[in-house]
Amino acid sequence: MPNYLLYGANGYTGRLIAREAVVSGQRPILAGRNAEAVSALASQLGLEHRVFALEDAAATRAGLEGMTAVLHCAGPFAHTAGPMVDACLEARVHYLDITGEISVFEMLAARDTEAMAAGIMLLPGAGFDVVPSDCLAAHLHRRLPEANRLALGFHGIGRFSRGTATTIVENLHAGGVIRRGGVLTHVPAAWQTRDIDFGEGPRLAVTIPWGDVSTAYHSTGIGDIEVYTATSRGQLRMMRLSRHLGWALRSSFVQGLLKRRIQAGPPGPTDEERAKGKTFLWGEVSDSAGHRAVARLRGPEGYTFTMLTALAAVTRVLAGDAPPGYQTPSLAYGPDFVLEVPGVERTDE
């Protein structure tokens, strides 16, 4: 029977996925670097486990023995994706992760030829970032194939997990990123604002460096891409202030301070918060002739969304559906893949 390794299983999101995997009848092998935490979770769920650190290349390779795929949930992925992908390429094991980091998407896209040669799939971004937005982008492109501009937006993520907050803190100094003429382009933090109607009236939204500026280009070929998130006037002022604080935000003193505050907080949203939460996405494409198409999508809370999309992707892989090479969610499984997630609705304007 094909099976997969869930690495980073003891993290907030890894645990959600492990629990739901068991509910849906899967028996992944749990893994991570913390022997105590991983073995406790494995015995609680009645699953096998493996313990290894990603710094140990031989142990990582050995940790993949007998596996069809890895679902990599240990982040920030800027530190963890490289060694795991190296091991996957050597061991010929499909690689899936839940990153949202632009640099990681780009690093994986650059390894497409190696993945093709090894016959394995590299599918980063199998979570909330970027499954729903990527599928929305591909759906809009299908409606307007001549489109050369894409704007995406989302809101409703709610409370972040420690891992997400840490990833954001590590990238605070970096400002914004958009795509212009096919090229990833650095712009100041909170570069553009616009009012977006996510389905319940217009809301203020601001550009952020979200994964789709990397992935939607691969999915659609559209060269001009911006991603927005709903914001408040106060948050917008803080984001603009951060433009002048890059040096401080990068310093190990401020990084340490912010990360200690994150670690002192709760691991992520409670089950009740997740059950109540909802996410809203909006996308717009336009072409040079002035044609425009808009679509919206609504779905479960962000971490629940991540758990469900990651499991939907891994289920496809275990069934033998894993196109080799670098993939985005919509390239691998089509624009309608996200509609397989319970509670997801898409509407066209």
Ligand SMILES: NC(=O)c1ccc[n+]([C@@H]2O[C@H](COP(=O)([O-])OP(=O)(O)OC[C@H]3O[C@@H](n4cnc5c(N)ncnc54)[C@H](OP(=O)(O)O)[C@@H]3O)[C@@H](O)[C@H]2O)c1
């Ligand atoms: N794309 C999305 O929509 C989405 C959704 C959810 C999460 N994420 C991302 O997924 C990552 C994890 O989030 P989380 O909420 O689960 O965070 P978390 O609760 O802080 O858990 C992080 C996990 O990663 C492991 N880890 C961190 N650095 C490691 C390293 N260098 N080597 C091995 N293991 C390492 C941790 O192991 P230890 O316990 O041993 O430290 C832990 O298991 C974050 O980067 C987050 O941004 C993305």
